[in-house]
Amino acid sequence: MSCHDPKDRSRVGLYVHIPFCQTKCHYCSIYSEPIGVHDPARLCRAIESELNQYKDVDLRTAYIGGGSPTILPAELLVGLVSKIKQTWPTIEEFTIECNPGQADERVLQAIKAAGVDRISIGAQSFDQQELVLLGRRHTVADIYQAVRVARRAGLGNIGLDLIYAIPGSNLDTWYRNLCAAISLGVEHISTYALTIETGTAIEAAVAAGKLEPIDEETDCRMYELAIDVLESSGYQQYEISNFARPGFACRHNLGYWLGGQYIGIGPAAASYWQGRLTRNLMDVRGYTHAIEAGLPVICESEPVSDRQVIWQTAVLNLRMRQGIEIVDFAEKTGHDPLDLFGHVIDRYVRDGVMAVEEGRIFLTRKGMLIADYLLYHFVL
Amino acid sequence: MDTKFIRNFSIIAHIDHGKSTLADRLLELTGTITERQAREQFLDSMDLERERGITIKASTVTMYYVRDGQQYTLNLIDTPGHVDFHYEVSRALTACEGAILVVDATQGIQAQTVANAYMAIDAGCQIIGVINKIDLPAAQPDTVAQEIEHVFGIPAAECLWISAKTGDGVGQLLDAICDRLPAPPDRSDEPTAALIFDSQYDDYRGVICYVRVFSGSLWPRQRIRFIGTGAIYQIVEIGQFRPDMVPCDRLTSGQVGYVVANIRRIADVRVGDTITDDLRPTDKPIKGYRPAVQMVFSDFYPAAQTDFKRLRSAFEKLSLNDASFSFVPQNSPALGFGFRCGFLGLLHMEIIQERLERECNVDVVQTAPTVSYEILLKDGTIKRIDSPSELPDMSKVAELREPMVRLEIITPIDSIGGIMKLADARRCKLLKTDYLNPQRVILHFKAPLAEIVYDFYDQIKGISHGYATMDYEFIGFEASDLVKIDILVNGEPVDALSSIVHRSVAEQRGRRLILKLKQTIPRHQFEIPLQVAIGGKIIARENIKPFRKDVTAKLYGGDVTRKMKLLQKQKEGKKRLKSIGSVQIPQEAFMSVLEASKGQ
Numbered sequence: 001m002s003c004h005d006p007k008d009r010s011r012v013g014l015y016v017h018i019p020f021c022q023t024k025c026h027y028c029s030i031y032s033e034p035i036g037v038h039d040p041a042r043l044c045r046a047i048e049s050e051l052n053q054y055k056d057v058d059l060r061t062a063y064i065g066g067g068s069p070t071i072l073p074a075e076l077l078v079g080l081v082s083k084i085k086q087t088w089p090t091i092e093e094f095t096i097e098c099n100p101g102q103a104d105e106r107v108l109q110a111i112k113a114a115g116v117d118r119i120s121i122g123a124q125s126f127d128q129q130e131l132v133l134l135g136r137r138h139t140v141a142d143i144y145q146a147v148r149v150a151r152r153a154g155l156g157n158i159g160l161d162l163i164y165a166i167p168g169s170n171l172d173t174w175y176r177n178l179c180a181a182i183s184l185g186v187e188h189i190s191t192y193a194l195t196i197e198t199g200t201a202i203e204a205a206v207a208a209g210k211l212e213p214i215d216e217e218t219d220c221r222m223y224e225l226a227i228d229v230l231e232s233s234g235y236q237q238y239e240i241s242n243f244a245r246p247g248f249a250c251r252h253n254l255g256y257w258l259g260g261q262y263i264g265i266g267p268a269a270a271s272y273w274q275g276r277l278t279r280n281l282m283d284v285r286g287y288t289h290a291i292e293a294g295l296p297v298i299c300e301s302e303p304v305s306d307r308q309v310i311w312q313t314a315v316l317n318l319r320m321r322q323g324i325e326i327v328d329f330a331e332k333t334g335h336d337p338l339d340l341f342g343h344v345i346d347r348y349v350r351d352g353v354m355a356v357e358e359g360r361i362f363l364t365r366k367g368m369l370i371a372d373y374l375l376y377h378f379v380l
Numbered sequence: 381m382d383t384k385f386i387r388n389f390s391i392i393a394h395i396d397h398g399k400s401t402l403a404d405r406l407l408e409l410t411g412t413i414t415e416r417q418a419r420e421q422f423l424d425s426m427d428l429e430r431e432r433g434i435t436i437k438a439s440t441v442t443m444y445y446v447r448d449g450q451q452y453t454l455n456l457i458d459t460p461g462h463v464d465f466h467y468e469v470s471r472a473l474t475a476c477e478g479a480i481l482v483v484d485a486t487q488g489i490q491a492q493t494v495a496n497a498y499m500a501i502d503a504g505c506q507i508i509g510v511i512n513k514i515d516l517p518a519a520q521p522d523t524v525a526q527e528i529e530h531v532f533g534i535p536a537a538e539c540l541w542i543s544a545k546t547g548d549g550v551g552q553l554l555d556a557i558c559d560r561l562p563a564p565p566d567r568s569d570e571p572t573a574a575l576i577f578d579s580q581y582d583d584y585r586g587v588i589c590y591v592r593v594f595s596g597s598l599w600p601r602q603r604i605r606f607i608g609t610g611a612i613y614q615i616v617e618i619g620q621f622r623p624d625m626v627p628c629d630r631l632t633s634g635q636v637g638y639v640v641a642n643i644r645r646i647a648d649v650r651v652g653d654t655i656t657d658d659l660r661p662t663d664k665p666i667k668g669y670r671p672a673v674q675m676v677f678s679d680f681y682p683a684a685q686t687d688f689k690r691l692r693s694a695f696e697k698l699s700l701n702d703a704s705f706s707f708v709p710q711n712s713p714a715l716g717f718g719f720r721c722g723f724l725g726l727l728h729m730e731i732i733q734e735r736l737e738r739e740c741n742v743d744v745v746q747t748a749p750t751v752s753y754e755i756l757l758k759d760g761t762i763k764r765i766d767s768p769s770e771l772p773d774m775s776k777v778a779e780l781r782e783p784m785v786r787l788e789i790i791t792p793i794d795s796i797g798g799i800m801k802l803a804d805a806r807r808c809k810l811l812k813t814d815y816l817n818p819q820r821v822i823l824h825f826k827a828p829l830a831e832i833v834y835d836f837y838d839q840i841k842g843i844s845h846g847y848a849t850m851d852y853e854f855i856g857f858e859a860s861d862l863v864k865i866d867i868l869v870n871g872e873p874v875d876a877l878s879s880i881v882h883r884s885v886a887e888q889r890g891r892r893l894i895l896k897l898k899q900t901i902p903r904h905q906f907e908i909p910l911q912v913a914i915g916g917k918i919i920a921r922e923n924i925k926p927f928r929k930d931v932t933a934k935l936y937g938g939d940v941t942r943k944m945k946l947l948q949k950q951k952e953g954k955k956r957l958k959s960i961g962s963v964q965i966p967q968e969a970f971m972s973v974l975e976a977s978k979g980q
Contacts, residue, residue, distance in 0.1 A: 013937075
């Protein structure tokens with residue numbers, strides 16, 4: 001079930017982080033700031049300036065995420081998209097994240113015209129109560145509206161994000177959520193188990209006993225339900241949390257799991273570039289000031305050793321349904337994964353959590369449920 | 381050299397009664413160190429000692445003091461101040477003619493005051509009673525002097541009142557040391573005999589022996605023989621502690637100092653051994669040393685099997701500075717190759733463990749400490765075992781004997797009820813009650829060591845709001861109705877989790893142990909049954925449920941760095957895990973055995 005061109009791994013992905021939100025969602029630990037106190041135009045100028053540093057790189061995918069990119073004033077967003085598409089006309093997949101409630105038809109038309117061909121809608125849930133609990137500002141109706149608007153704007157590749165294992169939910173409510181997403185006919189669906197991150201409002205509510213986390217058994221069954229329902233509706237699972245109609249897997253995201261390089265632009269964005277894992281300053285003002293002063297914006301930078309490349313590639317590959325392509329892996333790293341991880345793989349195959357078939361090493365459905373535990377044994 | 385003006389003495393005290401502060405004051409007053417040089421508590425040199433505020437290893441220092449126009453040489457041999465270190469105290473005391481017994485004027489006599497004072501009396505030391513901290517508002521020097529007279533028969537009027545902190549009375553103490561303590565006998569014409577009372581390993585100079593010369597003398601280039609080990613060396617350097625090592629030409633009868641002889645084989649130097657002149661050896665090796673009695677045992681396994689050799693050399697190095705612990709190679713079916721180590725007590729064990737990690741940088745997995753047992757077999761032979769796994773088939777055993785101690789607890793009378801209740805739950809038998817004064821009492825017990833070695837002191841402190849103190853000493857083995865508890869993890873017996881306990885509490889402890897294990901062993905992919913067996917019969921079972929889901933939901937560019945770091949960290953943490961079959965058991969689990977006996 002190879003859903004990508006093997007050459008993708010040599011291509012570099014571009015990620016642009018727009019760290020603005022109207023308000024913070026209750027589950028979110030990603031870096032963002034309220035837009036009100038900042039000058040978005042100034043940030044966009046800084047981002048464009050950072051982009052220029054990479055103008056000679058052969059980029060094939062781009063992804064503008066956040067935060068909420070669609071919170072930017074239309075002309076800034078369109079300008080940013082145009083700038084990227086003009087700098088790298090060879091971009092083959094250009095995604096933008098969109099919040100339901102911020103989907104304006106004219107804006108979507110404009111960014112489509114400027115080069116965006118894929119939109120990822122942060123629906124999260126089709127249950128109004130759950131949206132409130134998550135701290136989302138949009139309504140269920142906004143989701144339907146967003147998908148309609150995106151279609152009218154001519155976007156033929158729409159992805160929807162869903163969150164499950166929300167306190168108070170059950171298999172039944174989750175099933176209805178899945179059906180609602182499917183009924184919209186989108187090309188791509190991501191399902192994420194709610195992760196209770198430190199420092200979030202949900203974590204505080206759980207700690208205070210106001211919310212009861214979903215028990216592990218139900219969580220598992222929700223995950224398995226998602227796989228069953230989505231696969232039987234024509235969405236192939238291609239990664240632990242991602243499903244797509246044939247040909248619609250997100251090529252940009254596949255780049256991460258294939259072990260490819262990526263350049264992150266904007267405050268707090270992370271890169272894997274030229275053998276280093278780096279992260280930009282996690283502060284809008286600090287970032288813009290640094291760019292304007294001609295100073296570096298990278299605040300964390302770590303070299304990735306050859307050894308780390310090997311296990312990291314294995315660990316990332318195994319998140320995909322297709323797993324590790326043995327020949328490709330050997331070509332890229334110079335090591336046969338069956339030699340390197342032989343004893344771990346043998347044990348996992350015996351336990352039924354991993355399989356080796358048709359030149360690929362991959363996690364079974366049972367294995368995907370405990371991927372973190374399993375993958376940790378691949379660390380060299 | 382005339383020995384008439386030499387005084388060799390120790391300071392003995394209960395912990396925190398001001399021994400180290402007094403030592404500092406003596407060093408200052410004799411000009412051995414200046415006030416500016418004086419780091420607080422000069423003699424506690426190990427980092428660990430400073431952190432814990434206790435003296436672990438005995439140190440020594442030579443001071444000069446002029447009294448009535450005559451210069452005296454005062455050799456202070458510092459002693460450790462904790463319940464576990466009886467042996468170290470005894471070594472130091474053997475090298476002395478006198479002892480200064482320090483008692484806190486606000487606290488009075490405490491359990492270790494008693495234990496240490498009796499040891500000094502046994503070693504033949506003349507004792508000067510000193511009441512310290514008289515500067516504190518709560519000081520009751522008169523009452524404390526009465527206690528000293530009552531307990532040790534030292535007349536209250538002869539006790540000196542001092543404040544080591546302010547220096548008040550310390551001058552009079554120096555005079556008393558010169559006037560009241562006996563001089564060492566002059567045996568400089570006899571063949572050389574010097575007692576090793578401590579040693580230290582120096583990477584550049586080899587073993588440095590701390591010695592007290594009893595007869596004859598030591599000099600550089602002298603050929604010396606260690607009587608016990610038979611090793612022969614040539615002295616490279618001798619000298620005194622002033623307090624840094626200062627070389628000299630000769631150490632004669634009565635003197636205290638150090639010997640460097642380029643000794644690289646650490647096994648050649650045994651604390652307690654006698655050094656003599658190889659050409660004119662003495663026929664009288666110094667006696668009076670009690671061998672260290674290790675009463676608490678624990679297995680140390682290198683977290684990584686490849687570290688076994690490093691662990692061995694680390695132990696060899698530590699054993700040079702601490703003659704009171706033992707280590708014997710051990711092979712556990714469950715845990716692989718490691719060492720069975722014997723300690724004087726639990727604190728001693730913790731110290732060795734910390735020094736191992738701090739000074740030698742070896743990660744170890746350690747099993748719960750147990751005491752040593754004696755077994756009378758049906759064929760009449762007697763065997764000592766220091767691990768439950770060594771217990772032979774019970775059908776061959778006529779009698780199981782456990783170590784008993786004489787236990788003294790000094791407590792305010794209002795805590796007697798609580799202490800008696802705890803003592804009862806721990807199978808302690810009250811022998812005698814002595815009143816120190818109307819408010820404080822000494823309770824004398826006979827107690828099974830296994831019951832008091834772990835958390836007993838903490839409990840007593842809790843019951844008495846910190847006022848009670850205790851001390852104990854091994855007296856012998858006694859038959860007892862003991863059984864072995866075995867723990868099976870995933871169907872496999874884990875020897876390192878076995879324990880020997882009294883039958884009356886066996887079932888309760890077994891159940892508590894597996895509940896504790898259930899909390900400490902992480903969940904695996906599969907269900908892990910935990911079982912308790914007593915005498916081969918399973919009496920309880922718990923299951924560790926498998927985890928069902930463990931997966932990061934989102935892993936994109938920004939999450940990669942974080943996730944990879946986490947994986948690497950987990951890998952590091954794995955160093956402290958031991959695999960038994962396919963189950964990974966963390967260090968804490970092995971200590972659960974102790975937790976299960978906690979409380980009453």
